[in-house]
Amino acid sequence: MALLQISEPGQAPEPHQYKRAVGIDLGTTNSLVAAVRSGAAETFPDIDGNHTLPSVVHYGAQGIDVGSNAKTRALIDPGNTIISVKRMMGRGLEDVDALGGVLPYQFVANAWGTNEGMPFIKTRRGAVSPVEVSAEILRSLVSRAEETLGGDLDGAVITVPAYFDDAQRQATKDAARLAGLKVYRLLNEPTAAAVAYGLDQEGEGTIAVYDLGGGTFDISILRLEKGVFEVMATGGDTALGGDDFDRIVARWMLREAEVDESSINPLQLREAMVEACRAKEALTVGSEVDVNFGQWRGTLSRGQFNGLADPLIDRTIRAFKRSLRDAGLKASEIDEVVMVGGSTRMPRVRERVEAFSGRQPLTSIDPDRVVAVGAALQANVLAGNKSADDMLLLDVIPLSLGLETMGGLMEKVIHRNTTIPVSRAQEFTTCKDGQTAMVIHVFQGERELIRDNRSLARFELRGIPAMSAGGAKIRVTFQVDADGLLSVAAQELSTGVRSSIQVKPSYGLNDSDISRMLKDSFAHAGDDRDARTLLEQQVEADRVVGALAAALDKDGQTLLGKDEYHALLADVESLKQSRATGDAKAIAREIERIAQSSEEFAARRMNQGIRQALSGQKLDDLKEF
Amino acid sequence: MVDLTKNYFELFELPVSCQVDQQYLSSQYRALQRAVHPDRFAGDDARQQRLSVQYAAHVNEAFNTLKQPLPRAMYLLKLAGRDVDMERNTIMDPEFLMEQMALRESVSAIRSTANPEQAIERLAGQADADIYQYLQQFEGFWLAGTEQDLEQAETVVRKMQFMVKLATELDQLESDFLDD
Numbered sequence: 001m002a003l004l005q006i007s008e009p010g011q012a013p014e015p016h017q018y019k020r021a022v023g024i025d026l027g028t029t030n031s032l033v034a035a036v037r038s039g040a041a042e043t044f045p046d047i048d049g050n051h052t053l054p055s056v057v058h059y060g061a062q063g064i065d066v067g068s069n070a071k072t073r074a075l076i077d078p079g080n081t082i083i084s085v086k087r088m089m090g091r092g093l094e095d096v097d098a099l100g101g102v103l104p105y106q107f108v109a110n111a112w113g114t115n116e117g118m119p120f121i122k123t124r125r126g127a128v129s130p131v132e133v134s135a136e137i138l139r140s141l142v143s144r145a146e147e148t149l150g151g152d153l154d155g156a157v158i159t160v161p162a163y164f165d166d167a168q169r170q171a172t173k174d175a176a177r178l179a180g181l182k183v184y185r186l187l188n189e190p191t192a193a194a195v196a197y198g199l200d201q202e203g204e205g206t207i208a209v210y211d212l213g214g215g216t217f218d219i220s221i222l223r224l225e226k227g228v229f230e231v232m233a234t235g236g237d238t239a240l241g242g243d244d245f246d247r248i249v250a251r252w253m254l255r256e257a258e259v260d261e262s263s264i265n266p267l268q269l270r271e272a273m274v275e276a277c278r279a280k281e282a283l284t285v286g287s288e289v290d291v292n293f294g295q296w297r298g299t300l301s302r303g304q305f306n307g308l309a310d311p312l313i314d315r316t317i318r319a320f321k322r323s324l325r326d327a328g329l330k331a332s333e334i335d336e337v338v339m340v341g342g343s344t345r346m347p348r349v350r351e352r353v354e355a356f357s358g359r360q361p362l363t364s365i366d367p368d369r370v371v372a373v374g375a376a377l378q379a380n381v382l383a384g385n386k387s388a389d390d391m392l393l394l395d396v397i398p399l400s401l402g403l404e405t406m407g408g409l410m411e412k413v414i415h416r417n418t419t420i421p422v423s424r425a426q427e428f429t430t431c432k433d434g435q436t437a438m439v440i441h442v443f444q445g446e447r448e449l450i451r452d453n454r455s456l457a458r459f460e461l462r463g464i465p466a467m468s469a470g471g472a473k474i475r476v477t478f479q480v481d482a483d484g485l486l487s488v489a490a491q492e493l494s495t496g497v498r499s500s501i502q503v504k505p506s507y508g509l510n511d512s513d514i515s516r517m518l519k520d521s522f523a524h525a526g527d528d529r530d531a532r533t534l535l536e537q538q539v540e541a542d543r544v545v546g547a548l549a550a551a552l553d554k555d556g557q558t559l560l561g562k563d564e565y566h567a568l569l570a571d572v573e574s575l576k577q578s579r580a581t582g583d584a585k586a587i588a589r590e591i592e593r594i595a596q597s598s599e600e601f602a603a604r605r606m607n608q609g610i611r612q613a614l615s616g617q618k619l620d621d622l623k624e625f
Numbered sequence: 626m627v628d629l630t631k632n633y634f635e636l637f638e639l640p641v642s643c644q645v646d647q648q649y650l651s652s653q654y655r656a657l658q659r660a661v662h663p664d665r666f667a668g669d670d671a672r673q674q675r676l677s678v679q680y681a682a683h684v685n686e687a688f689n690t691l692k693q694p695l696p697r698a699m700y701l702l703k704l705a706g707r708d709v710d711m712e713r714n715t716i717m718d719p720e721f722l723m724e725q726m727a728l729r730e731s732v733s734a735i736r737s738t739a740n741p742e743q744a745i746e747r748l749a750g751q752a753d754a755d756i757y758q759y760l761q762q763f764e765g766f767w768l769a770g771t772e773q774d775l776e777q778a779e780t781v782v783r784k785m786q787f788m789v790k791l792a793t794e795l796d797q798l799e800s801d802f803l804d805d
Contacts, residue, residue, distance in 0.1 A: 019668060155668060184667040226655055328800070382667035392659055418689075421663065423682035481678050482663040543670040595672040602673060606661060606680055613660035614638055614653060 019154040021184065021383035022145045023192070023375025026137065026158055026172065028086040029214030029241075031055050032369055033141040034376035035149060036385070041196070041376040043369045044148045052368055053144075057082045057136045059123035066140040075270075078104035080123045084215065085137075087238070088130040089175075090167030090507045093119045118171065118507050132517055134175035142181055155182040157379040159371050162188040162220050163234045163398055165444050166456050166486050167507040173483065178517055184382040186483040188395060190220035191229050192374030193340045197362050199224060200393065205335035206232075208324075210353055210361065212316060213341035215241040219320050221327040221334075228394040230417065233326035235319045240312065242277075242343040248308050249276035249300070257296035268294075280305070284345050306348045313352045320356065337361040342368045394419050397480055404441040404450045413478050416446065423479040427493070430474075434466040440476060442486070455506040459488050465495045530584070537587040541579040544591055548572050548598060551605060559604045571597055632704060633687035641704065643764040645691055654688045694756070695789050698763050698782050705767075705775055709782055718780070725787055732791070735798065745799050752792040759785040 022035045030052040034043040043051045050068070058070035059080045065073065074081045082105070088096050093107060096119055107119035108127045120127040142153060160172055169186055176183045187195075190209035194200065199207055204225045211218040218236040222229055250272040254261050264272075272293055279300050282289040288301040324331060337359050343349065344367045353361050365373060378393065380386050397420050402412040413424050430438065438461050445453025464472050473493040480486050491498050549572055556565045571594045578590040634641045637653045659665070661680035666673050690696045699709050731748060738744045759781050766778035 185664060226651060228655075326800070382664055384668055392655065392662060392664065394658060394662070419685050421678045421682040422685055423679070479678065479682060482681070540670060543668070544672075547669050547673060591670075595670075599672070599676075602676055606676060609660040610636075610657060610680075613656040 019383035019385055020145075020149045020151055021154055021376075021379035021385065022141075022149075022156045023372050023377070023379045024138065024141055024156050024158045025189070025192075025369075025372035025375060026086065026134065026160075026175075027055055027213065027371075028084050028216055029055060030368070031137055031141060032372035033145045034369065034372040035145060036376055036380040037149075041373045041380070043366075043372050043376075044144055046144055053137070053140060055084070055086065055137055057085070057133050059125040059128070061124060064125070064136055066136050079106065080125075082121060082123075082128075082133045085130050085133040088118065088121075089134060090165065090169070090171035091118060091130075092507050129517065131171050131175045132178060134172070135178035135517075138175055138179035138181060142179060153181065154383055155184045155379065157185050157187050157192075157375040157382065158183055159187050159189045159192045159375050161218060161234075162190050162231045163218075164484075165399055165454060166401075166484065167444075167454070169484050171507075173485065183483070184379055186485075187375055187378055187393070188220075188229075188231060189218070189340070189371050190222055190231070190234075190338070191393060191395065192371045192378065193338045194222060194224070194229070194336075194374070195377055195393070196365055196370045196374035197336075197338055199336060199338070200227065200229070206327075206329060206333055207336045207338060208320070208334050208357060209338045209340060210316070210320065210344065211236075211340035212343040212349060213241050214343070215239070215243055217241060217316050217319065219316070219323045221323050221329065223327075227392045228419070230394075230396050230419075231398060232329070232417075233323040234398070235323040235326065237315060237319055240315055241341075242280075244312055245280055245309055245343065245346070246273050246276040248312065249279055249305070252300070252304075252308055253291060253293045253296075253298070256298050257293050259293070259296075280346070284347060302347070309346065309348050310352075313349055316349075317352060317356050320353075331357055334359055338370070339363045339367050340370050395482070395484065396420065397422070397484055399444045400446055401456075401478060401480070401486060402443050402445075402450075402453070404443065408450050410443055410445070410448055410450045410453055414480060420480045420484055421482050423477060425475050425477045428474045428476060429470045430464065430467065430472045431469055433468050435469070435472070436464045436466050437462045438464065438474070440488070442478075442488070456486065457506055459490075461490050463497060464492055465497055467494075534582060534584040534587075537584045537591070538579055541575055541587050541591055544594060545572055545575055545579070548594070551601070555605055555608065556601075559608060560601060564601070568598055568601060633691055633700060636684070636687050637691065639691070641701070643698070643701065643760070643767060645697065647692070650688070650691055654684065657684045694760050695782070695785055698760070698767075698778075698785065701767055702775065702779060702782060705770070707775055707779055709779055718784075721784060728791060732794065732798070741802055742799070745795050745802070749792060749795045749799075752788045752795065755788045756785055756792070759788070 020035070022033050023041070025032045025034075031054075032043050032052055034041055036042075045051045046053065046067070048068075053067045054071040056067065056070040056074060058065040058073040058077065059082070060073070060077070070081060071083075074083060096107070106122040108122050118130055120129050121133070138158075142156075146152060156176070158172060158176060160169055164172070172186060173183055189211065190207075193209050193211070194207050199205070202224065207222040207224060209218075209220045209222065211220070216236065216238050217240040218234065220234045221232045223232050224230075250269070251261065253272055253276060254264075261269075275291060275293060279289045279291050283300070283302050283305050286302075288299055291298050291300050321331075324334075334357050337353060337357050339350070339353070339361045344353075344361075344363070350361055350363065396417045397414060398416060400412045400416045401414040402410045403426070405411045413426055414422055428438065428440075440459040440461065441450070442456045442459065443450050443453040444456050447453050459476075461474065461476075464474060471494075474490055475493055476488060476490045478486060478488055489498075548568065552560075552565065552568055552572070556568070560568070575587075575590050575594055578586050581587070632641070637650060637657070639645060639650065639653070658681060661677055661684060663674055663677045663681060666677045690700050702709050728748070728751075731744070735741050735744045735748075763778050763781045763785070766774040766781065
């Protein structure tokens with residue numbers, strides 16, 4: 001477990017010091033961590049020199065293993081070895097069933113004992129949620145990064161597939177929270193890949209990101225317009241990847257060796273798959289390769305391999321075509337193609353993509369690492385290590401958000417492809433006399449009937465003042481932040497009463513789940529929960545002290561009256577003192593108090609930022625004449 | 626919070642007008658987002674991040690309102706004290722309603738026509754032309770600015786909304802056909 005940074009009491013960390021910021025590619029098959037060091041982004045290897053960490057977690061009798069060690073257990077102890085957990089994030093049991101293939105796990109009911117929500121996986125170390133499994137992978141990456149960077153991390157950018165809905169994004173963010181990692185931003189994987197190639201600085205254009213990984217294929221069409229990245233369309237095949245190419249070569253070998261596939265045992269099949277994978281990789285550079293299976297010896301040429309691979313590649317090209325059509329584009333309108341995923345090393349894949357798109361695909365960055373590299377570049381900017389002046393990634397919400405209305409219809413409140421952050425208010429009224437509560441059911445998706453869309457959460461509003469039917473007017477505000485995550489607030493308009501909102505996520509974890517898991521993870525790390533709470537408050541206090549002190553230093557004299565200035569200076573001092581007391585609750589109260597006392601100052605600074613941004617614009621305009 | 630109460634035109638330092646210089650609007654938008662976007666405050670405390678999400682959402686809303694003609698026209702009416710409730714879209718003009726019914730019939734007949742794509746294109750062209758014409762009318766009424774003119778402007782906006790909806794449906798229909 002990562003320990004949080006503690007400064008000497010009264011000495012807040014300098015706000016401008018170098019921040020340890022990483023980019024994390026939390027993949028289905030493999031995960032990576034990268035950071036910018038001496039100006040260049042690089043992924044970090046483990047002690048054996050491997051950059052990729054297999055996304056596999058083994059719950060053993062002795063302890064929890066992550067990565068290659070866990071992967072070796074997959075054959076021996078499949079029931080306690082969790083692979084491809086990303087496919088279960090923010091998903092229900094019925095989705096997991098629909099993944100096809102029998103998963104060797106036993107699933108158990110969720111915390112509230114019903115069949116909804118994310119399934120928990122039964123292991124010998126107890127039932128674990130997919131979020132906890134992901135947190136183990138994150139912890140492993142974090143400790144690798146901390147060893148390399150020589151200290152605790154300040155924050156991370158974590159990548160997610162562009163099509164991830166709110167529940168899947170929330171689950172990813174919850175995993176980071178469990179791992180004690182501050183998330184600067186969830187970034188779309190294709191956007192990260194485009195950033196790695198510096199395409200965000202190109203002005204405008206249409207970019208296709210072709211991502212053929214170990215087990216999945218994703219295609220994304222991005223539109224870049226003056227620093228705004230818009231995901232125009234995404235598509236792919238969740239059951240197509242490098243493994244399928246191995247299988248097709250293994251089948252060819254068995255045919256050539258005149259071995260009946262049904263007659264061999266699992267170990268021999270595995271042997272064939274390993275040999276097939278070796279042959280495939282050898283053909284990346286060579287024109288032919290010798291292959292062996294048992295007593296049989298043979299040769300596979302590049303041409304033969306291409307013939308075997310083409311039907312699989314055809315499927316990716318079809319998905320590519322479909323996505324272009326969804327985006328309303330022709331292949332000739334693509335400006336750049338970015339290659340992601342180890343399987344794009346196959347020369348045949350590159351040839352076919354080039355032939356289809358008419359563009360030479362970008363391959364100079366290692367396709368296994370390109371997403372992590374892009375995430376690291378963005379993390380470096382967000383941490384403030386590099387000026388943010390020339391980089392602004394605005395994402396769009398991938399799926400519409402809406403509410404259930406009469407008759408099971410979906411009323412869209414925020415449409416897909418709306419630039420985020422976004423905030424929309426909707427007014428509701430009561431339908432019965434004296435009604436004091438109401439339920440709002442939120443869905444995500446494009447279909448007209450809610451049953452065809454995904455349920456995100458139920459919000460229960462309570463404390464509505466009792467009035468006659470239709471008398472109360474409740475304004476519900478839906479806000480989607482820069483990570484694509486939804487939050488909801490409600491207010492009764494005639495009385496100004498703020499209704500309390502209880503959120504029951506459909507596939508996510510509620511707050512009590514999370515605190516239980518946090519508690520479990522402390523127990524498991526031999527950590528003390530109170531000490532952890534105190535540390536978290538102290539870190540937040542340091543952020544407030546650092547940010548407020550820097551703001552006062554910069555703008556205090558110009559934006560504040562003398563009294564206001566001195567009052568806030570005194571607040572900074574008193575927060576420093578309260579931080580040193582070691583009383584978590586007192587620190588939290590003081591942070592809350594200062595949040596209020598400094599609110600006006602913060603707003604004035606934002607407004608000043610706006611004025612300066614616009615006047616800077618004018619100067620730029622003038623220069624053009 | 627001063628700037629959040631400014632009207633959208635003031636926020637972008639644009640004159641309150643029916644015509645908006647799209648290029649200028651976009652470049653002001655990017656400058657504003659650079660100043661307020663949460664990415665600028667990723668390492669800051671929670672309060673600052675909430676504040677910046679609010680500002681960035683407001684800037685996005687303002688941009689989307691000013692960018693497209695229909696929301697812009699509705700917003701101009703709102704600034705003139707007329708909050709158009711589009712949910713209660715009642716148009717009494719029988720001639721207009723007849724026209725709409727005829728258009729609807731053409732749309733539902735598209736699937737059975739010999740060349741649906743051509744039919745869609747023709748109807749979409751008509752919708753665009755109508756929208757453009759309504760915009761011209763709206764500007765005239767809005768510039769004149771008397772209560773009576775604004776009343777007229779509101780009617781034009783309601784008609785325009787019909788056509789914008791039709792154009793969106795035609796878009797959808799076109800992509801459905803491409804999928805088949």
